[in-house]
Amino acid sequence: MRVLLVGAGGVGTAITRIAARRGFFDRMVVADYDRSRAESAVSALGPEEDRFHAERVDASDEDAVAALLARHECDVLLNATDPRFVMPLFRAARAAGATYLDMAMSLSRPHAEQPYELPGVKLGDEQFEQAAAWEEAGALALVGMGVEPGLSDVFARYAADELFDEIDEIGIRDGANLTVDGYDFAPSFSIWTTIEECLNPPVVYESDRGWFTTAPFSEPEVFDFPEGIGPVECVNVEHEEVLLVPRWVDARRVTFKYGLGEEFISTLRTLHLLGLDRTEPVTVPSAAGPVQVSPRDVVAACLPDPATLGDRMHGKTCAGTWVRGTKDGAPREVYLYHVVDNQWSMKEYGSQAVVWQTAINPVVALELVATGAWTGSGVLGPEAFPARPFLDLLTSYGSPWGMREQ
Numbered sequence: 001m002r003v004l005l006v007g008a009g010g011v012g013t014a015i016t017r018i019a020a021r022r023g024f025f026d027r028m029v030v031a032d033y034d035r036s037r038a039e040s041a042v043s044a045l046g047p048e049e050d051r052f053h054a055e056r057v058d059a060s061d062e063d064a065v066a067a068l069l070a071r072h073e074c075d076v077l078l079n080a081t082d083p084r085f086v087m088p089l090f091r092a093a094r095a096a097g098a099t100y101l102d103m104a105m106s107l108s109r110p111h112a113e114q115p116y117e118l119p120g121v122k123l124g125d126e127q128f129e130q131a132a133a134w135e136e137a138g139a140l141a142l143v144g145m146g147v148e149p150g151l152s153d154v155f156a157r158y159a160a161d162e163l164f165d166e167i168d169e170i171g172i173r174d175g176a177n178l179t180v181d182g183y184d185f186a187p188s189f190s191i192w193t194t195i196e197e198c199l200n201p202p203v204v205y206e207s208d209r210g211w212f213t214t215a216p217f218s219e220p221e222v223f224d225f226p227e228g229i230g231p232v233e234c235v236n237v238e239h240e241e242v243l244l245v246p247r248w249v250d251a252r253r254v255t256f257k258y259g260l261g262e263e264f265i266s267t268l269r270t271l272h273l274l275g276l277d278r279t280e281p282v283t284v285p286s287a288a289g290p291v292q293v294s295p296r297d298v299v300a301a302c303l304p305d306p307a308t309l310g311d312r313m314h315g316k317t318c319a320g321t322w323v324r325g326t327k328d329g330a331p332r333e334v335y336l337y338h339v340v341d342n343q344w345s346m347k348e349y350g351s352q353a354v355v356w357q358t359a360i361n362p363v364v365a366l367e368l369v370a371t372g373a374w375t376g377s378g379v380l381g382p383e384a385f386p387a388r389p390f391l392d393l394l395t396s397y398g399s400p401w402g403m404r405e406q
Helices: 010-019 035-043 062-071 083-096 131-136 151-163 191-199 240-248 262-273 295-302 342-349 353-371 387-396
Strands: 002-006 027-032 052-056 076-079 099-102 140-142 166-176 203-206 210-213 221-225 230-236 253-258 282-284 291-293 316-327 330-341 378-380 402-405
Touching: 002 010, 002 062, 010 027, 010 035, 010 342, 010 353, 027 035, 035 052, 062 083, 076 083, 076 353, 083 099, 083 140, 083 191, 099 353, 131 140, 131 378, 140 353, 151 166, 151 240, 151 316, 151 330, 151 387, 166 221, 166 230, 166 240, 191 262, 191 295, 203 240, 210 240, 221 316, 240 253, 291 295, 316 353, 330 342, 330 353, 342 353, 353 387
Parallel strands: 002 027, 002 076, 027 052, 076 099, 099 140, 140 378, 166 253
Antiparallel strands: 166 316, 203 210, 203 253, 221 230, 230 253, 282 291, 316 330, 330 402
16 A cells, blocks of 8 residues: 555644554655655654655645655545645545545535524535545545544444444544643644634534534533543534434434533634634735735634644543443443543654544554455445444554443
């Protein structure tokens, strides 16, 4: 397997550090708009690791990405950029005849008239519109294969296959007790992506009415997270699992709730109130003349890079899937989860916990594709594949998962 990894930020760099310990691929080309980031990710692996190569590429330039795939004879494109670049990279992979894998799906657009009742363009809609073309070509696009979405979806499939006869609700629940020394507000993941998913109308699925939307931060609940994290208030947030899980897993209701905290929610609401969450450029006067800038890009530039915060970060992060239903005629409720301690991930890999937890899952998936344990064609989510091989391999990577009866 020869892989083109596009994006050498925190998650992309963590991918290289995890993949370097595995032998299932022959080559990994690490490409970024900023070539120095790609070179830094590669050089950090040491001179003895010769399977990695740095390149520069503009992720929005489909022709350039397709040409890079062809030049290095890569048969897989792994997208580690933010969701703005999903569609050009998705199309470039199809044009080049490569397998495609991402960790976030094509962007949504709220309903023009009833944004908090009806979905408009949903996450992933643009990709699923092209599913027939991928299937006819016998090509695979594995979408939403990070941690959330990704591992959380694998948990949903595992629950359906092995733990339940009928499922009433699948609820993704994400929480942490992470703190960052010296910062009152320092997101542990891309602020661009965080703003996108937290301020868009959250989507909920119910089998008798399909997908519908609510207001941001709706339906707060306190969820008790394992391994010392404890109770965290979680709220509805737009996320891919709600759009993916019902396509392959039979459940009466699917939700995603994120443990944000009141201070974080208040900050996001203020950004929205001021229009600083907007992606459309605005004109800003300057000494050199008017310039066009995106308010959200300015916010991102003013905050620390999450990938650089590991040495100041303390605590654990938990991603998991809560499932309620019946087994053998009796009620059952479980929480399947994966916890990463920042101290461990920094010591073992030099990557902070949130980006490392995201990065390990696409590497596991790539290995399953390389060995033939996961096969398929079309645009498929993690739920479309058997869960047990993934969970067993994840554990063999030294990162076990857990299950708690509720």
